[in-house]
Amino acid sequence: MTRLLLSTLLLILAALPAMAQAPANLQAQRARTINTGGAQGAYHTLFCPPFPPALARVYFNGYACTTSRGTLENITRALEAPGAIGFAQLDVYSREAARRPAEFQRLTVIRRDIACEGLWMITRNDRLATLGDVQGLARRINFILPPRESGSTASFSYLREIDPEGLGRIAEANIRYGRDSTDVIEQVAASTDGAVGFFVQFADPSNANIKLLVERNLHVVPVVSRELLRARVDDEAVYQVQEFALSEGGVFGIGGRSRTATTACTPVAIFTATPDVLPAGSARDDQRDLIQRLREVPSAQLLPQQSAIARLISGTRRLSQGAVDGMVNAAESARRLAERAVN
Known part of the structure; x- marks a missing residue:
């Protein structure tokens, strides 16, 4: 009985590092999301797809368009997992910023020139x-x-x-x-x-x-x-x-x-966490660089990949x-x- 108990205890102790690593891995995955909206919505099908390759070109790899319930959930995800990117209607973002000013000091709008x-x-x-x-x-x-x-x-x-x-x-x-x-x-x-x-x-x-x-x-x-x-x-x-x-x-x-x-x-607003909410060091530096790099991408490169939609936006x-x-x-x-x- 004592031997069985000891074996069980050793197995638990051996598993602890992996158990501790799992939440960290999940948090890292969430921080690499570009949160959009419904699977058939414009954010997910039209506006998000150009972003992962634009980020990969400057070695921010692993970002993926991720469905959500929309702007409000995207805000929550960016607050919970700094590094995550979100799409939002600017008016809804503004409304929430007025209601929760302290929380929104932790977020920044990267750009708002893609579409309206x-x-x-x-x-x-x-x-x-x-x-x-x-x-x-x-x-x-x-x-x-x-x-x-x-x-x-x-x-x-x-x-x-x-x-x-x-x-x-x-x-x-x-x-x-x-x-x-x-x-x-x-x-x-x-x-x-x-x-x-x-x-x-x-x-x-x-x-x-x-x-x-x-x-x-x-x-x-x-x-x-x-x-x-x-x-x-x-x-x-x-x-x-x-x-x-x-x-x-x-x-x-x-x-x-x-x-x-x-x-x-x-x-359409694209936002993420401000660099200062991340730990000092490479994580904070990477977040600052991500924001700057996305702001420098010509807007034409971030238009929907469907040429007709891109022409429609450009011609408005x-x-x-x-x-x-x-x-x-x-x-x-x-x-x-x-x-x-x-x-």
Whole structure:
């Protein structure tokens, strides 16, 4: 019995180094992840694939695109495993940074110039011509959003927070949640009460949701207001205004007419831990070098590998300041008229 006990004890002692090494290996693996989103989402399928080879070219090997539940989980992973890289909607990142300033001192945005995701506010009611019309009637409109935990709904919550006298007045009872963005589009298309839907989506004309929006002939409300354009993170604008192609049309109009829409978008942010959160020495030096190297990569080398998507991103037109000012002024005028009508 004593001999058996001694043998068992020796086996346990022999296994201890391997057991101790396992968490360290797991932590190292997590630190080599590029955290994206859903397996079929744009972050994972379009925007992440150019990053591992770009890192490998400067001998940061072993990084892999890794699925997640989206921006919020990517933030958690970067905080727990310094060295991990994450993709995020910049507006959701900004919202969390304002809520958790101490934690976000441990993170840094590497770059935000790859692409910009459109904010799509849709309705059958074409009398809602500007965001001001929606702001002025916000207490009475029914809104349809993707699931509560989605990045789109987090974006909508951020819009409500930075616009307390407009979108901030939306009653919780007037918000319902769809299964996903596709369901939001279908519910809006079937609505008879002038409901307004909202989701965040990279504007690729071949994307199923963008195609569905066009097929259902839904009206796009430009998400542009003074409150929205004042939003900042690290002294950089959280939103910009662009014109997007929703459908390309065909030659001589065959296959449908082309359609564009102008709205705000939030940049795709790539972030990681600040070097100072890592131990002094090679780990900290490597993290500092990783950040610098990624910032130096020409943006063209980080565009999606599909040439059509790369051309689409490169060809997106950012509106002039004069045009943006005109949209803001129109929204404010519409808001005043709408508020007078309901008060």
